Amino acid sequence: MMDGRPSIKILLVEDDDGHARLIERNLRRVNLINPIDRVVDGQEAIDYLTNGGAFADRQRFGCPKLMLLDINLPRVDGIEVLERIKSDERLRRLPIIMLTSTDNQAEIDRCYAMGASGYVAKPVNIASLGEKLERLGMFLEIVELPELA
Amino acid sequence: MELNAAAILPGVDVRAAPPPPLDLPHAGVPTRGSLEEVEQVQRLRLVSFYSFALGAIGVGWIVAYVGYAALSRGASLSLRITLPATLLGVTGWFAFAQCRRGNLRAATWINVIALITSATINLSTIANAEGIGFITYCVAVSLAAPVIEGREWLWLAALTSVAALLGALLHSFPVVTPLVMPAPLAIGSTLLTATLGLGFPLGLFWLFSRNHHASREEAWALARHAAAANQRATAHARQLERRTEQLQAKNGELNDLLYVVSHDLRAPLINLEGFSRALEDSLGGLKRALAVPGAAPAAWATLEPEIDEALEFILRSVGKMDFLVRGLLELSRIDSRPHLAEPVDLAQQVDDVVASLRHSIDTRGISVRVDPLPSVTGDPVRIHQVFGNLIDNAVKYMRADGEKRIHVGVESRDGTPCFFVRDTGIGIRPEDHGKVFRLFSRVGSHGVAGDGLGLTAVKKIIERQGGKLWLESSLGHGSTFWFTLPADAGTTERTVADDGRTPLN
Numbered sequence: 256m257m258d259g260r261p262s263i264k265i266l267l268v269e270d271d272d273g274h275a276r277l278i279e280r281n282l283r284r285v286n287l288i289n290p291i292d293r294v295v296d297g298q299e300a301i302d303y304l305t306n307g308g309a310f311a312d313r314q315r316f317g318c319p320k321l322m323l324l325d326i327n328l329p330r331v332d333g334i335e336v337l338e339r340i341k342s343d344e345r346l347r348r349l350p351i352i353m354l355t356s357t358d359n360q361a362e363i364d365r366c367y368a369m370g371a372s373g374y375v376a377k378p379v380n381i382a383s384l385g386e387k388l389e390r391l392g393m394f395l396e397i398v399e400l401p402e403l404a
Numbered sequence: 405m406e407l408n409a410a411a412i413l414p415g416v417d418v419r420a421a422p423p424p425p426l427d428l429p430h431a432g433v434p435t436r437g438s439l440e441e442v443e444q445v446q447r448l449r450l451v452s453f454y455s456f457a458l459g460a461i462g463v464g465w466i467v468a469y470v471g472y473a474a475l476s477r478g479a480s481l482s483l484r485i486t487l488p489a490t491l492l493g494v495t496g497w498f499a500f501a502q503c504r505r506g507n508l509r510a511a512t513w514i515n516v517i518a519l520i521t522s523a524t525i526n527l528s529t530i531a532n533a534e535g536i537g538f539i540t541y542c543v544a545v546s547l548a549a550p551v552i553e554g555r556e557w558l559w560l561a562a563l564t565s566v567a568a569l570l571g572a573l574l575h576s577f578p579v580v581t582p583l584v585m586p587a588p589l590a591i592g593s594t595l596l597t598a599t600l601g602l603g604f605p606l607g608l609f610w611l612f613s614r615n616h617h618a619s620r621e622e623a624w625a626l627a628r629h630a631a632a633a634n635q636r637a638t639a640h641a642r643q644l645e646r647r648t649e650q651l652q653a654k655n656g657e658l659n660d661l662l663y664v665v666s667h668d669l670r671a672p673l674i675n676l677e678g679f680s681r682a683l684e685d686s687l688g689g690l691k692r693a694l695a696v697p698g699a700a701p702a703a704w705a706t707l708e709p710e711i712d713e714a715l716e717f718i719l720r721s722v723g724k725m726d727f728l729v730r731g732l733l734e735l736s737r738i739d740s741r742p743h744l745a746e747p748v749d750l751a752q753q754v755d756d757v758v759a760s761l762r763h764s765i766d767t768r769g770i771s772v773r774v775d776p777l778p779s780v781t782g783d784p785v786r787i788h789q790v791f792g793n794l795i796d797n798a799v800k801y802m803r804a805d806g807e808k809r810i811h812v813g814v815e816s817r818d819g820t821p822c823f824f825v826r827d828t829g830i831g832i833r834p835e836d837h838g839k840v841f842r843l844f845s846r847v848g849s850h851g852v853a854g855d856g857l858g859l860t861a862v863k864k865i866i867e868r869q870g871g872k873l874w875l876e877s878s879l880g881h882g883s884t885f886w887f888t889l890p891a892d893a894g895t896t897e898r899t900v901a902d903d904g905r906t907p908l909n
Contacts, residue, residue: 273675273720274678
């Protein structure tokens with residue numbers, strides 16, 4: 256928001272501190288300068304997007320333009336978060352990249368069927384994640400996104 | 405990649421091939437209907453043999469008689485012999501043919517009528533002896549009638565009486581010139597004919613009924629034997645079905661466990677790999693800086709925090725992994741170690757648990773109420789673990805304000821003592837009830853230290869002891885964990901304090 260244009264904020268939903276740090280480090284290494292906010296479980300992710308609970312401050316917790324969502328999360332798991340976002344009229348266009356520690360094909364298919372924009376298996380492959388973000392970035396520029404929330 | 409039991413135990417996949425539904429034919433004792441079929445076949449065989457014999461006797465008789473007449477040159481053929489012999493010869497074969505077609509009733513009647521007719525013709529021509537012959541014949545048949553089963557023989561008696569009348573008429577108005585025999589010979593001949601005509605079938609029937617009786621007994625014995633074998637097979641199959649179900653449940657449990665383990669053990673591995681690579685990169689940078697004179701201190705200043713961070717995460721991940729593996733080992737011990745069955749004083753166990761948690765209970769200001777608890781038979785260490793985990797959870801997940809209470813007690817439901825640990829804690833959403841028992845799953849874990857192992861272990865212990873564990877809870881309304889111990893654990897009411905409760909706080 257510094258130059259008047261809303262910057263593309265990324266919301267990282269990841270319960271493991273190490274994983275979150277690795278992802279952040281790797282994103283920085285591919286010269287990604289977008290602000291990254293992190294929450295640690297599915298309930299927080301939903302609160303963040305709906306400005307509920309501890310995330311009521313709309314200025315600070317504005318809606319992100321991209322979400323990196325771990326599947327295995329405490330409280331509300333990633334699949335449920337994905338389901339809730341995709342069934343919410345206001346949030347459904349938010350691009351979501353799923354993160355998982357396994358490469359279970361059934362799970363991948365399920366996530367795509369539910370509307371995930373991408374899927375990255377941890378250990379997070381920098382090239383793969385970078386490439387996915389680049390593609391999404393282009394996509395984000397071409398398609399004018401409706402204002403979320 | 406999803407791990408499953410088949411990947412670990414090749415060739416053993418109880419899920420892939422469910423057993424076909426149990427459907428054994430003739431699972432009960434066979435009905436009399438099937439035995440009657442056997443009887444019918446035996447009767448048919450007997451009558452066809454009898455018909456064959458009659459036919460043979462008839463043919464043999466006439467051949468012998470004609471041969472005798474030819475040999476004695478010029479002896480005239482008597483109708484007294486030729487008629488009945490021919491009749492028997494023809495009807496015997498005819499009856500036999502009926503038997504071959506399965507026409508048992510027709511064959512029997514043909515034989516009976518042919519016998520009576522030939523005997524009547526034969527006897528009617530004997531002067532002086534007919535009275536005795538007929539009377540003997542009629543009396544014998546009438547006496548035999550009630551002995552032999554079946555309505556045909558009653559008819560036979562009636563027919564014989566008619567035949568006797570007919571014989572008497574024929575005697576009064578003889579068709580052929582009566583051959584006069586000496587009285588003793590005539591009586592002998594009559595008796596012989598009557599005996600043959602009646603005795604032969606009677607003998608056969610006696611033999612048959614004896615065989616029949618024996619085979620009937622044997623058939624019943626076999627049937628009972630088969631039914632018993634069938635019942636045993638059914639019981640075995642049921643047992644097999646139950647075992648398959650148990651195996652399937654175990655397999656499912658194993659699958660879940662493997663899924664959880666693959667996910668949770670990979671998490672620290674990912675950190676280990678990621679931060680090792682980061683460390684590698686940092687050290688590479690440091691090495692390059694060392695090659696340039698004077699660049700090292702500046703490089704070290706930027707790289708040091710990165711290296712420290714990487715090392716910290718690596719050590720933390722190793723610790724986490726160690727913790728998970730220990731947890732798994734602990735869980736596997738529940739299954740691998742034998743469970744004792746000795747008297748356990750539950751009240752004492754709960755007192756011990758509460759005493760060990762006394763510090764946390766007091767600092768949080770929680771009041772604990774323990775109802776009188778019975779003694780049970782079980783493994784004291786395991787039961788201690790159950791109460792320990794449940795009460796520890798109740799303390800850990802107690803809400804910060806409002807009433808803070810933990811209640812341990814027992815209620816009888818349908819005669820089964822159901823133990824409970826009730827708290828006024830933060831509670832669990834109903835949709836998460838299934839998750840709380842899952843290994844390493846920590847549903848409401850926010851800000852609470854725990855390993856995600858306690859409830860999994862509790863469930864495993866309870867189920868291992870043959871009991872059940874369930875949960876009543878909703879978010880914000882506290883939780884009640886219920887469990888049963890098996891009925892044969894022999895719960896006995898412990899003598900309790902006078903006021904019926906043991907206040908602890």
